[in-house]
Amino acid sequence: MNAIIAISVLAIIIMFFGVMGKKSILLPIILLGLPLAFFLDIREWGTSVHFYNEMFIADNFSIAFNAVLIFAVFLVFMFANLYYKVVQRPLEDIYALFLFALVGAMVMTSFGNLIMLFIGVETLSISLYILAGSKKFDIASNEAAMKYFLTGSVSTGFLLFGIALVYGASGSFNMMEISNYITEYATMLPAMFFAGMLLIFIGVAFKIAAVPFHFWAPDVYAGSPTLITAFMATVGKVAAIAAFYRLASLAFANVHLHWENTLWFFAVATIVFGNLSAIYQDNLKRMFAYSGISHAGYMLLAIIALGPKSAGSLLFYGLAYVVATTTGFAVLMLIREKNGTFSVDGFKGLAKNNPIEAFAMAMAMMSLAGIPPLAGFMAKYNIFIVAAQSGYLWLVIVGVLGSMLSIYYYFKPIVAMYFSDAEPQPKIETGIPYKIHIIFCTFLILVLGFLSGVIINLI
C-alpha cells in the first residue's frame, strides 16, 4: 500500500515540477522515486495486510508482482531520455500518466474485491488511452488512441456487466465471499453466475490481448509512440495477467471445471494465432504486438493449470518477458531514430557498427523465442512444467509447437543484424547512459534464467 501512495505522490510531485518548468530534474526524481517505491513495496513482504474491508490485499503475490511492475516502469523510464530527446516541453503530464497507470496496474495485482479490480483496470486503461494518443499531431497515434479507447470501453462494459451478474448471484463483490458462496451452493449455481464469470474473464482477456479479443493490439501497438508501446506491452500485460490469476485462484478456483475449457480455447487460439500472425509481420512493432499476444497464451497455461507453482512461474515469466521486451523496444527506438523505419531491414548491418546494441537485441529475441539457457527459456519451461504436472500435456505440446513457429520470426532481426551483407551504415551514436542501460538489461537476460528457482519459490 505504501508503494502505491508513494507512486501517486511521486506523480503529483512530477506534475508540480513540470508546471514550474524544471524539465531537467523530472527524470532524476522519477528514477530515484521508483526504487524508493520498490523498497517500500518489498518491505511489506510476508505481512499480508488487508485494507478497506478486504478491498485491497497486500499479500506476497501482489507484492512480488508489484515489484516486477515497478521494475518494468523503471526500465521504461531508463529509455525515456533517449526517446524524448528532441521534445522541448517538460513532458510532466506524460510522465505523471505513466505513474498513474502504474498505480492502476498495482491495484490490479492486489485487489480483494471486484470493484477494486474495476478501479485498477480503469486507472490503467484511461492513462494508457491518453498516452497512446500523446503524439498529438501524428495520425497513427490518434488512431491508436481512438481504437484503444473504443475497444477498451467495450471490454470494460463486459467486465462491469460480469461483475454485476456475479454480484446478483452471490450478493457480494468480495472475492473471499464469492468463493465461499461457490462452495456453499456448489450444486445449484445459477446460470447468471456462470454468465457473469464468463463476462469477467472476457473483460480481462481483452486486457491481456488473448485471441479472440486481441484485435486492438496490433494497431494500437503500432500506432502508439514506441515508448508507450513498450509500457503497454510490459506493464499492461503483466498487470492484467496477474489480475487474471488472482481472479481465477481466489474467487473462481472452486469452479475450475467450468472455466478451464473456455480458457484452454483462449490459450490455444492465442498461441497458434499469435505466432502464425507474427510470422508475416515486417513492422517490428506489429511483430511485438503479435508476439505479445502469443506470450499471453503461454501465461494462460499457468492459469489453467492452477497448480501450486502457477503463481511463481507466472511471476518469473512476467519478469523474463518484461526484461526482454523492454530491451527489444529500446533497440527498436534506436533503429527508428536512425533509419526512420520499424521494418526488419532497418536492422541490417547493426552488428558491425553497434555490436553492443546488436548483441542486446539478439539476446532479447532469443530469450523471447525461448532458447536455453536464457531467461525466456526457463520461464516458458517452468510454465510447461506446471501445465504438464496438472495433466495438460497436450497444451504443453501446443505451446512447444508455438515456440517452434516463434523461432522463425524472432530470428528475423538477428539474421538482419548479423548475417546480412548490407553496405556498411554509419555507426549510431548512443551515449554512455544508454549503453549502460542496455548492458544492464542484457546482463539480466543472461543471468535471470539461473535464478528462476529462487523467484518461482518466492510465492
Added chain:
Amino acid sequence: MLTLLLIIIPLVFTIVLFALPDSKYVKSVALIGGIVEFAFSLYVLFQYQYGCHCVFNYHSQFFQQIGISFSLNIDGLSMLMVLLTSFLSPLIIYSAFTKQSNKPPAFYALILLMETAFIGVFTATDVLWFYVFWDLALIPICFLTAVWGGKNKRVITVEFLIYTLVGSLLMLIAIIYLYTLTPGTHSFSFSSYYNLTLDYKTQVWVCLAFFMAFAIKVPLFPFHSWLPKTHTASPTQGSMFLAGIMLKMGIYGLLRFIIPLCPLALGSWTFYAVVLSVVGILYSSIIAIKQTELKRLIAFSSLGHMGLIAAGVFSLTFNGIEGGILQVISHGINVAGMFFCYDIIYRRTKTGTIASIGGIASKAPIFSVFFMIILLANIALPLTNGFVGEFLLLMGIFEYNAYLSAIAGLTIIFGAIYMLWMYQRIMYGETTEATQDFPEITLQESLVLTPLVIMIFWIGIYPKMFLHIAEPYVRDLLEVLTYKLK
C-alpha cells in the same frame, strides 16, 4: 569438481576472446585455450584410468539452493566423447591459422563456446542441463555458418536452425512429461529418469519424441536433408565441428536416453530402425558416387558412416554398441581430417569441383600421402581406426541379422569406390589450370594433420585402450536393458 573445470576452462577462454580487441594475439589465446583444455582432459583421463571415479561426480550445492539442480559426471562414454572434443578442438582452432584468412576474435570465441557446449552435453547428468547444452551447441555453429559461410549461407543456416530446433523441442516435451512422472519432489537427474517404469504406450511416445530429436541430429536417412547443405555453406572449421562432434551428439543421445528409457518400444522397433539406417547407408553411398563437388561427397560419405553407427547401436548387441562408440571417435577424427584436406585443396585452387582439379600428387607428394592415409581410414582399411569400428559394427549387426549385415557391409565397398575414384581423379592425371602451381602443404597444415594421422594408426593398431574405457559402460547399459526387458 574436475568435471566442472572441464566446462569452465573453455568458457573462460570464450569470454576472454569475446572481450579481446582484434589483434595478432587472438589466435594464440584461442589455441592456448584449446590446448589447456586438452591437457586437462588428459589429466582427467589419467584420473579415470588410475584414480577413483568418485572425483567426477559433481553436484552443485549452490544451484541446489537456488532451486535448480546441476550435476555432472563422467563415465566411459562421456570420457571418450570428452576426449574426442578436446582433441579435435585445438586442431580445429589451429586449422584456421592460415596466412590468407584473418579471423576476428568472435570466430575463435564461438569455436570455444561450441566446445563448452559439447563438453556440457557429454558430461551433464541432469536432463535439463543436457537440454540446455544441447541447444547451446547450436547457436555458435549457426553464427559460424551464417557469418563466415559460403553461398546461400543465410537461407541454409535458418533452415538448419529450424530443423534441429524442431527436433530438440520435441525432445523437450518428452523431458517435461517424464519429469512430471518422476516420484516425490520431481527431479531431473538421469538416475531418476532411468528408474521410471513406463508402460509400453508411454514408451512409444517418449521414444518417438527422442528419436526425432536424435534422428535429425545424427542424421538418419529421411531427416538428413539439412546436412549436405549446411556442410556446403559452412566454413571448414564449422564443418569439422559439425561432422566431427555435433553429429555424434545424436548417437550419444540414442545411447543415453532411448535405449535405457524406452527399451520395450525400441525392442519392437529395432528391426525398422536398423532397416532405416541401412537404407540410409545405401542411399548416401550411392549419392556420394555421383557427387561432383568434393565437399558434398565428404558430407554424404559421413552420412553413410553415421548410418552404419546408428544401425550398430540399434542392433542392441554388445559388439554393435561398443563398435558404435569406437567408430564415433574414429569417424570424428577421420572426417575432421577429410574436411581439412578439402580446405587445403580449396584454398589453393579456389574450387571444390572434382572435375577441375587433377594431378595434385605430382605437385604435393607429402600432402597426397596425408590425404591417402585419412582416406583409407575412411574406407576402413585394416590397421586404420575405421576398420576396428566398422568391423565391430558389422559384427554387431551380423549377430542381429545376417542379411542386413551383408547389405550394410556394402558401405565399405561403396566407400572404396567413391573415395578411391575421387582420389584418383583429383590426385593423379594431368594437372589442370587450377592445380598448375599447387604448393606443398605448409608446416602449420602438416601440424594439424599429423596428430590426426597418429590417432588413426593408434586406434587402428591398438584399439584396446579405447575399448577398455567403453566396455564397462556398454556392459552396464546392456544389463539395464535386459533387466528392463524382463
